[in-house]
Amino acid sequence: MGRGKIEIKRIENPTNRQVTYSKRRGGIIKKAKELTVLCDAEVSLIMFSSTGKFSEYCSPSTSTKKIYDRYQQVSETNLWDTHYEENGFFLVLQKMQRDLGNLKEESNRLRKLIRQKMGEDINELKYKELRDLEQNLEEWVKRIRDKKNHLVTNQTETCKKRIKNLEEQNKMMRHMMEEDEAERGLEDDGDYESQLALGVRNTHLFAYRMRPAEGNIHDRGYGLNDLRLG
Template sequence: MGRGKIEIRRIENSNNRQVTYSKRRNGLIKKAKEIAVLCDAKVSVVILGSSGKMHDFCCPPNSLVNILDQYHTQSGKRLWEARHESLSGEVDRMKKENDNLQIKLRHLKGQDIASLNYRELMILEDGLENGLTCIRNQKDELMKTYRRNQKLLEEENRELHFHLQQRDAVMAESMRMAGAGSGEGGGDYNSQLPFAFRVQPIQPNMQERI
């Protein structure tokens, strides 16, 4: 049995569409390789999938530009002519803008200003003064922030130093009291106990009185 015909229309199922795309793409590139080898032909194939990913084949390698030039010469048609003109105009515009910026930068550095007239020099001077004012304001703001932070750090340092001094004083007093209680003549141990645990002195003749 022969293979049935497939209706050429968009495959609605995304999974089936992706599988078919991969198979047909690989088959097309394979045929391009075969015709390039068997017939010694110059072949270039570019495939852009719906996801935007590009697959290409070119034989001889890296000869796509040459193949396109030959196509343009023999067919008399230009591929992406309008697009190329638009891109060329955009590149020229960006180059011109970059040149103007380079000139302005040299003027700001005080270079190549001999050709400027009085009005242009006044505009340049005003721009520099405005820039200096903004820079100075930003510098002053940063200095205020730095001093404020430094003051807060100094206050925290003084507070920590005060707490450390208090702690050292308490520890020194505790050590002094401990040394006084355990040394010779350092206090009556019995007097430091609660009243209920104090040893009462034996009174003379107590037994005789009973």
């Protein structure tokens, strides 16, 4: 009984699919090596699994690049044309190179423009370019002047507010000092009047005490006179 024909279709089970790929890959590489040794052929293999794993083989007597170059010569096909590299690495590389070139041109243009605004490299400018440059400079000067005046105005208003606050604080402090001096003046006058009244009372007291003494002395004097007359 003969062996039945196996239907070739996608293996649905991921594990079985990966095992089958590993076995078939090994078999293909083995066949490529046999062709290289037995037939002196130049073989190049590039394989990617469904998971993105990369595998390759190339005959020891050559390289992958040499085989691709020979393919282009024989088939008269440009592998690096956008038709073949639409989503490839070389397309991305070319786009990056174009972007880099555009950025360099823009950088040179801006550098030149800055030098012209500084008054350099203006000899090669035409009349219209010089007029446009002059208008731009005048507009920038106006913007700078307006910005400067705005800052000066803000600073002036701020200084006025500070001065006004200081004047109000000074006025308040002077008022407080005047009230304090007035209170101190009243207290000093009251103390002086109290001391003056006390001094007057002491004088009367002293006079009152001295009167009996003066009377005794007078009496004593009068007695002496009486004795002398006798």
